[in-house]
Amino acid sequence: MLKSIAVMTSGGDSPGMNAAVRAVTRTALHQGVKVWGIRGGYHGMLDEDIFEMQSKDVSDIIQRGGTFLGTARCKRFQTPEGRMLGYKNLVDRGIQGLVVVGGDGSLRGASTLSQETGLPIVGLPGTIDNDVWGMEYTIGCDTAANTILDAMNKLRDTASAHRRVIVLEVMGRSSGWLAMVAGISGGAEYILVPEEPFDLEQICENMKADYERGKRYILMVVAEGAGKASEIGPIIAEKTGIDTRVSKLGHIQRGGSPSVIDRVNASRLGEHAALAIISGLSDIVFGFNRGHVVSINLHDAVTNKKQLDPSLMRLAKVLA
Numbered sequence: 001m002l003k004s005i006a007v008m009t010s011g012g013d014s015p016g017m018n019a020a021v022r023a024v025t026r027t028a029l030h031q032g033v034k035v036w037g038i039r040g041g042y043h044g045m046l047d048e049d050i051f052e053m054q055s056k057d058v059s060d061i062i063q064r065g066g067t068f069l070g071t072a073r074c075k076r077f078q079t080p081e082g083r084m085l086g087y088k089n090l091v092d093r094g095i096q097g098l099v100v101v102g103g104d105g106s107l108r109g110a111s112t113l114s115q116e117t118g119l120p121i122v123g124l125p126g127t128i129d130n131d132v133w134g135m136e137y138t139i140g141c142d143t144a145a146n147t148i149l150d151a152m153n154k155l156r157d158t159a160s161a162h163r164r165v166i167v168l169e170v171m172g173r174s175s176g177w178l179a180m181v182a183g184i185s186g187g188a189e190y191i192l193v194p195e196e197p198f199d200l201e202q203i204c205e206n207m208k209a210d211y212e213r214g215k216r217y218i219l220m221v222v223a224e225g226a227g228k229a230s231e232i233g234p235i236i237a238e239k240t241g242i243d244t245r246v247s248k249l250g251h252i253q254r255g256g257s258p259s260v261i262d263r264v265n266a267s268r269l270g271e272h273a274a275l276a277i278i279s280g281l282s283d284i285v286f287g288f289n290r291g292h293v294v295s296i297n298l299h300d301a302v303t304n305k306k307q308l309d310p311s312l313m314r315l316a317k318v319l320a
């Protein structure tokens with residue numbers, strides 16, 4: 001049994017990270033284990049921005065987006081010297097295990113730290129991209145998808161009023177999950193994702209045919225990894241002759257009060273992570289599969305690439 005653990009958030013923030021940290025903290029305290037918070041991701045670990053937490057430190061945060069611990073992407077931690085310094089700062093405080101909430105880059109850092117130092121580490125998937133291998137859900141993806149859906153509903157009003165094509169660019173540097181589920185739920189005619197090549201010339205021909213058949217307006221969702229709305233929009237306008245506008249949602253989709261799903265899932269994952277690390281488990285990341293909490297080998301999770309479900313890609317085309 002570990003007696004003292006730390007928790008941190010790292011990489012891009014996602015709604016529900018606070019709920020996860022709250023659950024890790026309160027579960028550990030409930031077990032009589034000391035909990036430390038690390039501020040600002042791996043930066044805070046290196047700069048000793050580490051504080052002991054009580055239950056009240058995680059009060060009033062479950063409803064908030066972002067992460068009250070702060071987060072960062074840290075270059076120094078990518079060196080062996082940086083990781084050794086981080087490890088020493090934890091050991092100096094008697095910290096025996098670490099829970100890291102973050103996306104694939106942050107979990108990769110955690111995996112390396114654990115391999116190099118032997119520090120027990122448990123990961124939780126925190127990213128709106130939903131791109132961690134071995135699981136169907138990451139903390140924050142539901143809220144982000146709903147934020148995009150809300151934007152699509154609004155864009156639909158104005159697209160319909162003007163009979164325009166609207167191209168909406170959403171996040172997803174290397175994963176099209178957000179674009180795909182938001183596009184399907186928002187009724188987009190076209191969804192472009194990095195996982196699937198597309199032929200813009202052909203799409204423009206199809207759009208012209210759509211209008212000739214009587215379609216009043218068209219919504220296209222583009223994952224940033226598939227292309228820029230600011231470049232795709234003008235091409236569509238030129239090739240189709242249809243009035244076209246573009247919109248980029250940007251970091252709006254990273255913020256906001258977490259949905260019920262993100263709060264409950266993050267809380268469940270946080271509890272699992274705390275109990276696992278306290279019992280001495282290491283090198284695992286918890287996620288959901290078929291609605292159940294599963295533990296995935298951390299190394300496997302960070303070395304494999306999650307694929308976009310082909311049945312979603314098929315469905316998007318059938319329903320368009």
Ligand code: F6P
Pocket residue numbers: 012103127128129171172173174224254
């Ligand atoms: O990694 C998650 C993500 O949301 C990506 O989809 C996006 O490209 C990136 O974060 C942007 O992050 P930032 O601008 O904060 O570095």
